[in-house]
Structure formats: structure tokens, C-alpha cells
Amino acid sequence: MIQTFKADNLNERLDVFLTRMRPDFSRAHIQRLIAEGCVLVGGVLRKGNFRLKLEDEVSLEVPDAKNVEILPENIPLDILYEDNDIIVINKARGMVVHPAAGISSGTLVNALLYHCRDLSGINGEIRPGIVHRLDKDTSGVMVAAKNDKAHISLAKQIQDKTAHRTYIAIVWNNIKEEAGIIRGDIGRHPTDRKKMAIVQDNGKPAVTHFKVLERFGDCTLVECRLETGRTHQIRVHMTHIGHPLVGDPKYGAAKHGKIKGNFAIQGQALHSVSLELTHPTTGERMKFTSPVPDDMEKILNKLRNK
Template sequence: MAKEVSYKAEEAGKRLDVFLVTYQPELSRSHIQKLIDQGAVLVDGQVRKANYKLRGGETVSLVIPEAEPVSVEPENIPLDVLYEDKDIIVINKPRGMVVHPAAGVHTGTLVNALLYHCHDLSGINGEIRPGIVHRLDKDTSGVLVCAKNDVAHLDLAEQISTKTAHRIYRAIVHGNIKEEAGIIKGDIGRHPTDRKKMAIVRENGKPAVTHFKVLERFGEYTLVECRLETGRTHQIRVHMTSIGHPLVNDPKYGPKKSSPFAIKGQALHSLSLTLNHPVTKEEMTFTAPLPQDMEKILTGLRNKMAKIK
């Protein structure tokens, strides 16, 4: 059953979500923000936003829903493990693998594989998504860190939330980007007419910032490096499309015409992740090489450019 708790706000000026993290350390800040968005948090009986500044003296009540029952079975799926210890496991996720179960997808996910590979995983996101601190789209490959216990999960989630963890991506996009580098800013939210897509929106969006740098130009295509300040759903895909350079073979945001390249899904790869170990506090960087399908595209483009020259 759901559990309701109440706390008295003694300090003024603290954000509502930050206040609740103090009293509910087993919940990540992002989880608390979702509960706030769902109306499960009241301040003196009223719904407030996550960034609401407490005045002091209010009563803050929170309804914590019951964790979803375990419905995911361990599966002996090979994993490309980049690093592992008793607190974290870092995976090079292949393109085509779903991170966690969802409607219609209950097998073959990273969670299924992790449950087989690891004896313990964190359960802060609910048992349906054990260990998952952040995610990659199904057809995005590359570095992804998972937590083996709740202490590690809370620390990693906070690093991602406060931008002390750094993620770098490689993407092949349509068109010749004229600038050497740039910054794309635009709040991202659900597309106003297509609920399966995200978009830059004026209302009800979340701030998103993407830094990009041109690495190679191939006339009709460009290889770029993207660094995230925020981690919104489909962020790189939406932001690059917004400046007229959608990712190659992106089924949601790219051109409708068929792709000339043999690749399943968007040409996007999570190249590296830098973080502080949640227990030892050592700074660590993990890197995953470009997958063969993207390397094949780049080799073909480089050969084509060499012939032109």
C-alpha cells in the first residue's frame, strides 16, 4: 500500500524537492520530482512545483507509492562490461537493447541481463528498474553506469542531477554544419501533437543544454561531438534537429526518406562518462569505442571524400 508521510519545514528558502531528499534519502531527486509533478506532494494542502521555495513553518506531505512488484526474470544475456566493483557496473550497451522493461517489452532488456549478472542491484527506482541510474535510448549505444546498492544509486543520481558527471557522445548528422562549435538551448517537453516524440516547447518543458563540436565534415554529413549539460529524453536528437541537422537514420526526427546507410536506428553513441566513484570518490572516466556500424559509415564517407579530392 502507498505510504503517506508529513514533515514540518523548519528552514526557509529551500527548494521543495531538495527539502524532501533530506527526509527521504532512499528516493532519488528525480523520483521525488516525478511525485511532485504527479501531485503526490502537498505544501499546506496545496500542490506546488519542485522549485517552490519554502517559507518555513509549512507542512509538507508526501504520498510514496508502493514499489512495483518484481516481474522481470534474469536472463543470460552477454554484457560488454567496461568496469565492475561491489558498488557499480559500467556497461557498453549495444544498439537495439532496451534499458529497462516497459509496456510490451519484458525480456531481452539490460535489466534482465543485470539481474542474471549481478547478485545485488539498487532498488530506488522501484524493483521494475533495479540499478538504473540513467538511461540510453534503445538504438543509442555506449557507456552506461548502473548502481549495485542504494548508496551508490543516490550518489550517482545526484552527480547527474548537479552536472558533476560528464557525458560525451558521437553523432553523425545530416548536412554540413558551418560553425566549428556551438551551444543549443531549448526547453524540452512532450511534442504538442505527437505524444511519442519530444520537442522544444515554450510551456511545460524542462531546461536543456547541448554543446556540440564539429570533428569531421563530409559534404552532406558531419561527425559531431556532443556534451550534455542536462539529460532530457531524446535531447541530442531533438536539439540537433532544431538547428537543421538531424541524426542519420533517426526514425523519429530524421528525414522520411530511406537511409543509404546500413544501420538500425540513429547514428548516436555514448562515447565516454566521467564521474566520481560513489564510495571512494575517485574520479573515473569510462570510454566505449564506436560501434562497427558507425565506423563503417565513417569509413565509407572518408573514402568518398578522398575520391573527390
């Protein structure tokens, strides 16, 4: 499929322009397509840092999706909603969303391939249908796209912040404020490449809104609403303000566990409680919710009965 665009900003980088035109593609994906010769400016190959002039004609050829080689698996899914365009899942804690290095089975993608006849091919053979993701040990609502039209619509809603994602989390320590906004660019941790961190250089803007729902002295139950969707965003932002998530093995929760006693939960106490979006075909505004999972409910009951 070949698409043609007219440059509408003077001196904008080619890769930045195409990322804006195709919000369903990451900038890294666009840069790969440019490097593979899939992009022309006025019929000429250019690099990603090429500066466009107004009305420059940019053509993008998106290769056909490869046949998916990830095997379908009959893994039970908690389906909240499904039609010809989207499928909304209540993801279990502990389930990886898509295959990665060393993980080729047992993922949500394996389950979706078994359950669904079609999934969008925009994100390639490893992540078919995946518009956004949840960490392995984060549970709750997420949506997958069954076709490219739905994928493009959902990705644009996330980029434009018209799709609303709300989480609940149990964090260590008493948050004094009733509500707040955490801002801080997120990028790779400077010394631990398996972690993310708030960084001064080469990070991506990230904004998290939080509201206190319940206080327990040593812990606080909070609602978090994402304005952006960076890797580990809530975990990094809450840790940054001194309130790491209960059970989080990466971001400072271990020392709290040793001091204050661990709760029985595998991974961080974080749950995607609601997702609001506009249906890609009907235009209907839809909201999907997921109840607090049993492992977090047990922690809350223990805190309430102290």
C-alpha cells in the first residue's frame, strides 16, 4: 500500500512528519521504513533527518504484513466486548502481552490468534492487533484491533488523548495531597537498562494525574489517569514522588517490603480499571470497566482491618 502526503510545515524532519501523519506507527518504525527505502520525497530517497519544504510530496510504501508465525494457543480470555472491529480484554496479571526475546508462547497475542480470525497487521507479525499494552504484572482492561482501519483509529485516539485510560494502584506511604499531576520525561535508566527513569535528556514527555481514593497510613489507594502512555509510566512516576507500588520488584518497593512486610501479590499492585474510547466504525462513545482483582482486594481488606 502506497500513501502520499503533502508537507504542511516548513523545515520539519521527514521522520517526524511521517510519525505525525501515521500516528499508528512509532517513530522507530518510520525510521526503519525510511532506511529500507520505503519512503520517497519528490521521487527521491531521503534520510530521516531530511528537512521538508512546504508542499513537498512524500510517498510512503507500507510493506504487506508478513504471515504471522506466532502459533495460536487455546488460552482462556476474559472478554469484556467483541465485534468485527475490536476486542476488549480483561488481562490477567502475569500474562505477557506479546512475544519477545525468549518468550514465544503463553502471551495475549497467542491467545488472540486462536480466538480471532483476523487481527490488524500494522504492528507486524510479533504484535498483531496490539494498539497499546499493559506490563506483564499489570492486570485489567485493554483493547486490540481486528483490522487496520480500527487500529489506525484507536492509535490516533490514544495519541490525541481522546481515549481515556484509568488505573488504580496501591502505593507505599501516605500521600498528603488529595490529588496531583506528575510530569517528567521518561527514558531508559542511565545505569540499569532494564528499568525506566525520569531523565533530563532523550526522554519522552510523560504526564500522570493521580487522585487519592483511600488512606491506610503505611499505604494509599490511588486512581491514576494517563495523559501519555510511556513504558512503566505509573510505576516510575509514583516512585519518583516517593510512593512506589506495593509488590513492584523493579522500582524501590523491595526495601519497603523488607521494612513493612510483604503482601501476597505477584508483581505490582496496579490494575487498569477502565478504558473509554470512540468505536472506530460506529462513532459510539464506549466505556469498559474491570473490577478490582482478587489479589488487590485481599490487600485492601488486610489494610482496612489493621
